[in-house]
Amino acid sequence: MKIDLDDKITRFLVQEYVNKICHYSGEADLNFNVHKLIHTFDVVRIVQQLMKQTKPALPLKLQKQILNAAILHDLGRCYEFKDGIRLKNTDHGKVGAQLIRKKFPELKVEIQSTLYHNKLPSDKDPPECYPVLDYVRDADMLANIDYEIGHIDVFIIHIFGRNFQQVASPIIDDEIFQAVREKRSVYLAKIKENTLLTHGLWQLCWYFNLRTKAGKKHARQTHIFERFREIICEKLVPMTTPDKKNQTKLKKIIRQTFPDELFYK
Numbered sequence: 001m002k003i004d005l006d007d008k009i010t011r012f013l014v015q016e017y018v019n020k021i022c023h024y025s026g027e028a029d030l031n032f033n034v035h036k037l038i039h040t041f042d043v044v045r046i047v048q049q050l051m052k053q054t055k056p057a058l059p060l061k062l063q064k065q066i067l068n069a070a071i072l073h074d075l076g077r078c079y080e081f082k083d084g085i086r087l088k089n090t091d092h093g094k095v096g097a098q099l100i101r102k103k104f105p106e107l108k109v110e111i112q113s114t115l116y117h118n119k120l121p122s123d124k125d126p127p128e129c130y131p132v133l134d135y136v137r138d139a140d141m142l143a144n145i146d147y148e149i150g151h152i153d154v155f156i157i158h159i160f161g162r163n164f165q166q167v168a169s170p171i172i173d174d175e176i177f178q179a180v181r182e183k184r185s186v187y188l189a190k191i192k193e194n195t196l197l198t199h200g201l202w203q204l205c206w207y208f209n210l211r212t213k214a215g216k217k218h219a220r221q222t223h224i225f226e227r228f229r230e231i232i233c234e235k236l237v238p239m240t241t242p243d244k245k246n247q248t249k250l251k252k253i254i255r256q257t258f259p260d261e262l263f264y265k
Ligand SMILES: [Fe+2]
Pocket: 039, 043, 073, 074, 140
């Protein structure tokens, strides 16, 4: 995908990120911002594919809003680090929305969509953002999983830091099983054991969050959730226990909990 800096929305996003990247204060914030900039254009690429797969075609004005919202959704991410330290409890949706409001106050739908994109879909979602939010959230999720399939080791470090061994236990939080039984995404507040495995598996439950027909079709055609489950089994499980028998048992539990059929409904 070619990035078009003649587009004022793209230019604004890239400028914010490049300024942060050029003034990095440590390896962690440099890597994070580079990664998030790449991620943004992965989301843009996927959202374009989803719109293309949507029949009948969406109105052009709506397509432009979806595209803008995809470009801007993680703008606030590049404000997550200060002096090389990742700030806890930063709501990147809120930060991004404030920045867009300042620069482009007329982009009301894109501002609201950025504000809500990192929250679970609910009836609190502003109605004027439908279906922009659905497309952005679906593309965001699919891009994240796609990335993790290819870079699970980098992902672990992004989430847990270099001391991830502390959470590399064979425990799977009960909330994962409950969420699958109820066919819903995981309630993070209910997680008691935030282990490596729990974290990987709660992202498998993101499947239940897919909102657009095109997003569901994309997931089925690319087998993205099945492939992610296999990465969890083959790469994450061996990190959690050296015992081969335990590894086999864990893989069996994961494959039984998340069978292929689950991702075809
Ligand atoms: Fe994102």
